[in-house]
Amino acid sequence: RKEVEQDPGPFNVPEGATVAFNCTYSNSASQSFFWYRQDCRKEPKLLMSVYSSGNEDGRFTAQLNRASQYISLLIRDSKLSDSATYLCVVTNTGGFKTIFGAGTRLFVKA
């Protein structure tokens, strides 16, 4: 089983759509969880940290389920500028090693 596994993509959605990304991780002792976005040939940029209580930042909502070892990201009212690859990121116990998922590519079309 991969350490961090994401939905294979790509996702093609119209503007205004709601899209959900899923991610599972294999190490139950993982410490911290994040969603990053990466534009083509650019560096990853932090979108949000993910907490068990769930957290929201504008159109973005992230959720963590430690029991199921599952992380999700919901994007509401998709914009053209949301087109990117979304990376699920998990740190190990102690938080010094970061494991990236392979990413899910999102295309938002007009």
Add this chain to the structure above:
Amino acid sequence: EPEVTQTPSHQVTQMGQEVILRCVPISNHLYFYWYRQILGQKVEFLVSFYNNEISEKSEIFDDQFSVERPDGSNFTLKIRSTKLEDSAMYFCASSDNRDYGYTFGSGTRLTVV
């Protein structure tokens, strides 16, 4: 907004040569990282550095690799004898709190010929 600066943006080197990739992390950050991304593949963790020593390293980070923080601002990654398969984008990142995520630099594209 504070940023992580990496130089050079692109480096071409001959197989077997040594390369040093340079990074200037955000000034008040305490945790430093190097990652690589081979074209079309996922981001891979190489090493983390805290309190002037390596905190953790991956299987990729073998004896050919080393990191250094020679002064209060720079953080370098050295590859002693480059191989063709070292061709990748190398990202530096820094953080002031590991639980709150990392800021990445724009990367150095290393091409080994």
